[in-house]
Amino acid sequence: MSWGGFKKAASRAGTTLMQKTGQVERTIDREFAEEEGRYRTPDSESSHASFLVVTAGALGTDVVLMALRMEKESNNLQKDAKTYLDSMRAMASSQTRIAETIALFYTADRASDGAMAGHAYKAAVDELDAGVGRDLDAPFRATVLEPIGKLNSYFGQINSSIDKRNHKMIDYDAARAKVKKLVEKPSEDPTKLPRAQAEHDEARDIYNILNDQLISELPMLLDLRIPYLDPSFEAMIRCQLQFAQEGYEKLSGVQRYFADHIRDDYANGALDHQVEGVLEEMKELSIYGP
Amino acid sequence: MKGIQKALSRTPHNITSRIGMSKKSTDPEYNDYERKFAAIEAASEKMLKDSVVFRDSVSSLLVSGSSFGGSLATLFSPLGAEYNLAAKFPQAEKTVQNITVYQTLMEEMRETLTPELELIDSRIVQPCKELNDICKKIRKSCTKRDHKLIDFDRHNNSLNKLREKKEKSLKDEKNLFTVEQDFELAAGEYEHHNNLLKTELPTFLQMATRFIDPLFHSFYYMQLNVYYIMLEKVQSFADGKYDLERKDIENIYLEQRGDAAEQLDELQITKRVVSTAKMLQTHRQSSGSSHSPSITSKTSGLGRAPSASYASKKETEAYGAAPPSRTLAAPPPYTSTASTDSIKKKAPPPPPPLKPKPSYGTPKVYCTAIFDFEAQAEGDLGFRAGDRIEIIERTENPDDWWTGKLNGVTGIFPGTYTQAD
Numbered sequence: 001m002s003w004g005g006f007k008k009a010a011s012r013a014g015t016t017l018m019q020k021t022g023q024v025e026r027t028i029d030r031e032f033a034e035e036e037g038r039y040r041t042p043d044s045e046s047s048h049a050s051f052l053v054v055t056a057g058a059l060g061t062d063v064v065l066m067a068l069r070m071e072k073e074s075n076n077l078q079k080d081a082k083t084y085l086d087s088m089r090a091m092a093s094s095q096t097r098i099a100e101t102i103a104l105f106y107t108a109d110r111a112s113d114g115a116m117a118g119h120a121y122k123a124a125v126d127e128l129d130a131g132v133g134r135d136l137d138a139p140f141r142a143t144v145l146e147p148i149g150k151l152n153s154y155f156g157q158i159n160s161s162i163d164k165r166n167h168k169m170i171d172y173d174a175a176r177a178k179v180k181k182l183v184e185k186p187s188e189d190p191t192k193l194p195r196a197q198a199e200h201d202e203a204r205d206i207y208n209i210l211n212d213q214l215i216s217e218l219p220m221l222l223d224l225r226i227p228y229l230d231p232s233f234e235a236m237i238r239c240q241l242q243f244a245q246e247g248y249e250k251l252s253g254v255q256r257y258f259a260d261h262i263r264d265d266y267a268n269g270a271l272d273h274q275v276e277g278v279l280e281e282m283k284e285l286s287i288y289g290p
Numbered sequence: 291m292k293g294i295q296k297a298l299s300r301t302p303h304n305i306t307s308r309i310g311m312s313k314k315s316t317d318p319e320y321n322d323y324e325r326k327f328a329a330i331e332a333a334s335e336k337m338l339k340d341s342v343v344f345r346d347s348v349s350s351l352l353v354s355g356s357s358f359g360g361s362l363a364t365l366f367s368p369l370g371a372e373y374n375l376a377a378k379f380p381q382a383e384k385t386v387q388n389i390t391v392y393q394t395l396m397e398e399m400r401e402t403l404t405p406e407l408e409l410i411d412s413r414i415v416q417p418c419k420e421l422n423d424i425c426k427k428i429r430k431s432c433t434k435r436d437h438k439l440i441d442f443d444r445h446n447n448s449l450n451k452l453r454e455k456k457e458k459s460l461k462d463e464k465n466l467f468t469v470e471q472d473f474e475l476a477a478g479e480y481e482h483h484n485n486l487l488k489t490e491l492p493t494f495l496q497m498a499t500r501f502i503d504p505l506f507h508s509f510y511y512m513q514l515n516v517y518y519i520m521l522e523k524v525q526s527f528a529d530g531k532y533d534l535e536r537k538d539i540e541n542i543y544l545e546q547r548g549d550a551a552e553q554l555d556e557l558q559i560t561k562r563v564v565s566t567a568k569m570l571q572t573h574r575q576s577s578g579s580s581h582s583p584s585i586t587s588k589t590s591g592l593g594r595a596p597s598a599s600y601a602s603k604k605e606t607e608a609y610g611a612a613p614p615s616r617t618l619a620a621p622p623p624y625t626s627t628a629s630t631d632s633i634k635k636k637a638p639p640p641p642p643p644l645k646p647k648p649s650y651g652t653p654k655v656y657c658t659a660i661f662d663f664e665a666q667a668e669g670d671l672g673f674r675a676g677d678r679i680e681i682i683e684r685t686e687n688p689d690d691w692w693t694g695k696l697n698g699v700t701g702i703f704p705g706t707y708t709q710a711d
Contacts, residue, residue: 251514289431
């Protein structure tokens with residue numbers, strides 16, 4: 001923190017203390033108490049709770065709370081979108097590795113039916129994986145991930161705008177208290193009152209500018225979330241659809257290489273019994289040990 | 291303890307065989323089987339790992355998908371005191387109305403696929419784990435066989451050495467008998483283990499193929515089913531709502547994207563907080579000069595509509611030939627340190643909004659700067675309080691921008707910042 005910043009913080013700390021002890025009057029919005037009770041649900045973010053309590057004054061508490069809620073949800077959105085993309089890619093790439101491994105099992109007999117099907121499977125999932133990397137990754141990033149990320153990048157600045165307004169409110173309170181004191185108990189130095197008055201006016205003006213800015217722009221920000229995020233929603237659905245479609249189409253072609261009864265065997269659990277049977281046989285081998 | 295003893299007795303042989311002093315026997319047939327077994331061993335480990343990865347990524351896909359739906363549904367529903375969002379944002383009406391359907395759908399998808407994931411776990415991952423364990427035990431048998439081979443070589447070597455010795459002492463003759471016995475024993479054990487592996491490893495390898503067939507088929511159907519259910523769910527939602535013939539996701543996005551992004555960018559609160567002194571100055575200036583409403587709209591942050599009238603008005607009536615970038619520059623700041631005097635502070639000099647075209651030819655006069663002025667744009671003349679500026683061109687109105695010369699530099703500056711001599 002710079003020296004100037006430190007001095008400001010120290011003088012504000014003094015003011016908040018005096019406000020708590022009742023020596024300095026505080027800018028309070030009557031609405032606040034009502035709104036606070038309504039919005040302070042258990043899930044409201046604790047990390048911001050401290051500044052919520054301070055945020056009083058003419059800035060509508062509900063608007064600030066809505067913006068916070070928006071920030072939280074929008075951050076979640078970004079996190080989930082990222083996980084979603086990563087999962088799609090991980091699904092496809094794990095399938096290609098599975099196909100490789102299956103081929104390893106068939107090295108003994110490359111001409112068997114199983115090996116042929118394994119080969120077809122490998123080709124299908126390779127195509128799927130390449131398709132996801134080529135046709136899905138970039139559009140998903142451009143239409144879902146990046147726009148949401150951009151929106152989230154604004155919140156840091158917005159929060160510091162709110163913080164700044166709150167700091168200036170404390171300055172304003174302090175300046176007002178000073179003037180009040182000088183009026184009630186005039187100082188011997190006649191220049192003190194006009195100077196305090198001027199400082200008071202400046203603090204008030206700065207506070208008002210910042211406050212007005214937030215009052216006019218926070219609702220705009222909230223409104224903009226809908227038109228801003230709307231196209232990403234459709235894009236998300238299209239990405240999901242394309243992924244499922246590609247996966248289903250590519251994979252379903254492999255079935256042709258299976259014997260006719262396999263589908264039924266899968267459905268009635270015969271395949272599972274086969275797997276268990278082989279494992280039992282393996283355990284009966286002498287080299288399996290006691 | 292026995293293991294350590296064995297290991298110790300094998301160590302000298304290991305060293306000598308490695309440096310080529312003693313002979314090491316090999317069995318190519320066994321080695322071939324061993325290599326194939328190692329491949330299966332590695333494959334079973336990979337299979338286990340990747341089937342777990344597949345299961346987990348499907349699971350995280352479903353969880354993140356449903357959580358994404360939840361967050362989006364919250365964002366597209368009234369936050370707090372908002373109401374009737376669909377009417378307020380007609381372009382997003384479809385989304386606002388369908389978002390909860392989508393959320394339920396993603397939730398449903400997760401629920402439908404949960405048993406499928408359990409199936410993958412019990413029918414694929416578990417058997418792979420078992421195969422892995424079996425491989426580990428067989429590997430133990432292989433290691434045992436290798437140890438027996440070392441013993442065999444070791445005893446074989448000492449026997450040969452003893453036999454080849456030309457002059458055997460009495461002790462050697464006695465030893466020969468025990469060494470022969472040890473060799474017989476080691477040979478027998480090695481033969482047993484080696485033969486066992488040679489007969490059973492091929493059986494195991496064949497079993498492994500029989501294992502992978504049904505496992506692969508099951509796994510395939512499970513994967514297919516995962517994609518099928520996802521496809522069915524998403525399609526049921528998208529059908530009739532979107533033009534599914536089109537596949538160019540990015541273009542569709544770009545077509546639908548309005549100017550919301552630009553509007554967000556225009557907001558003042560999304561920008562870095564400027565110095566409050568500057569902000570105050572800007573504000574006072576704009577609220578003080580009611581004849582230029584365009585500035586007010588700018589500074590009070592109504593960035594939503596950078597109106598066309600703003601630009602055109604400015605250009606025609608205010609700035610004339612000045613470059614358009616000039617309209618965006620902040621008005622001259624004044625630093626609070628420069629004016630501690632309360633009277634000056636209460637009535638700061640309203641900096642002139644106008645910049646007249648310079649017209650030369652006025653008599654040479656000077657003025658003294660009473661405030662610091664930092665150049666805001668190209669063509670501005672910066673100075674410190676107390677500087678004497680040669681006036682090249684000035685108007686009667688101190689609210690105007692004057693042209694002056696200081697230290698050989700010519701530029702324009704706000705007249706109110708100076709006092710004529």
